[in-house]
Amino acid sequence: MRITEAIEQYTRHLADVRRLSAATVRAYRSDLTDMTAVVGDIPLAEVDLEGLREWLWAATKRGDARATLARRTAAARGFFAWATEYGHLATDPSLRLVAPKRGRTLPRVATAEAVGGVLDDLRTRADEGDPRDLRDAAVLELLYGAGLRVSELCGVDLGDIDRGAATVRVLGKGSKERVVPFGLPAARALDAYLVRGRPALAARAEKPDPAAVFLGLRGARLGPRAVYDLVAREIAPLVGAETVGPHTLRHSAATHLLDGGADLRAVQEMLGHASLGTTQIYTHVSGERLAAAYRLAHPRA
Known part of the structure; x- marks a missing residue:
């Protein structure tokens, strides 16, 4: 062969x-x-x-x-x-193939105060009733509140949300399913969107997607590109970078959880990481922020 x-x-x-x-x-x-x-x-x-x-x-x-x-x-x-x-080779020639050492790149995060300010501002705009603002507020609240990947968020169906338990069922990498909690702000934004925003978007479309939670302006399931554009428009100024995507909110959520004292394994389970080592990078982010605060504030720094 x-x-x-x-x-x-x-x-x-x-x-x-x-x-x-x-x-x-x-x-x-x-x-x-x-x-x-x-x-x-x-x-x-x-x-x-x-x-x-x-x-x-x-x-x-x-x-x-x-x-x-x-x-x-x-x-x-x-x-x-x-x-x-599978028997195509007698011996594995790659056993001693060594990967070059990777440099660790810390994820870019926004402060909790900055994210909160953006979400509060978007909620205020959504209160005026525009269905797109209602949707966008729910999208960002759920991305941040549940720490979802963009593919997971776009794949959420109406039956995946348990509004009573404030949880959402998502399909992660490797088709692994998990149930993730979200907080009161995300629950309120989702309620407002599902009651007032989604029906308005569906009414505008000839054949709206009957299952998808988040709809585009033509009634189809909201795609990752639209979510990237939304995050770039709302979040990029917070971190001082032009290339910002939904993962920035996921990184920020994980870092803020650890800053608040969350257990590392609980964060791993919430994010759907297969390895604890993937989650541990956020401890480095929190450590760097602690070190920066120490250098600024401690008289003997």
Whole structure:
């Protein structure tokens, strides 16, 4: 079996058996295709460690970021581990393939006061009854209040919200379902939108989506692009950056939870992180903010 054929089988395995998202499968295929550009479409059994190292070295010379190199290394190791497990290879040539060390990039967050100010301002505008403002207020309140990913928020159906328990059921990465709580401001914004905003948006459309919670102006399910535009418009000035997306609210929610004394594992469960190590980056954010406050305020700093 040649590499390209094996890649096709592996990506089908990722989609059909591991049930990874289409975007994740495309990313794996892209990284492995990049590998074949260097090692060639040779028989799978002829791939060796030297060829894989040459591939990473070529990517380094090309100027690929360390994060990209680390991701491609992980993709190769996953691919060859699969090939070995399923009997396509006798030994795994990637076992000693080492990823370059990744630099830790701390997530960009806004202060709780700044986020609160934006949400309060949007709620005031929504009180005037415009259905788009009612929707936007509910979107931002739920993104921040439940720490959702944008894909999770856009996928929420009417039956996923338990207004009595103030929880929302979402489908996260790897098709893993979880139930996430949200607070009183998000509950109020959702109630206002569902009672006054969503019916008005649905009435404007010829065939509104009957299941989706959040509708676009034409009645279809609200898409990630529209949510990105909303967050960029409302949140970007808070963090002093032009490229701000929904993840900024997710990062901010996690950091503010830890600042308030939340248990790290509870935050992990709320965010739907598979690994506690992913959640721990927010402890570094909180630590840096504590250190900055110390340097500014302590007489012996």
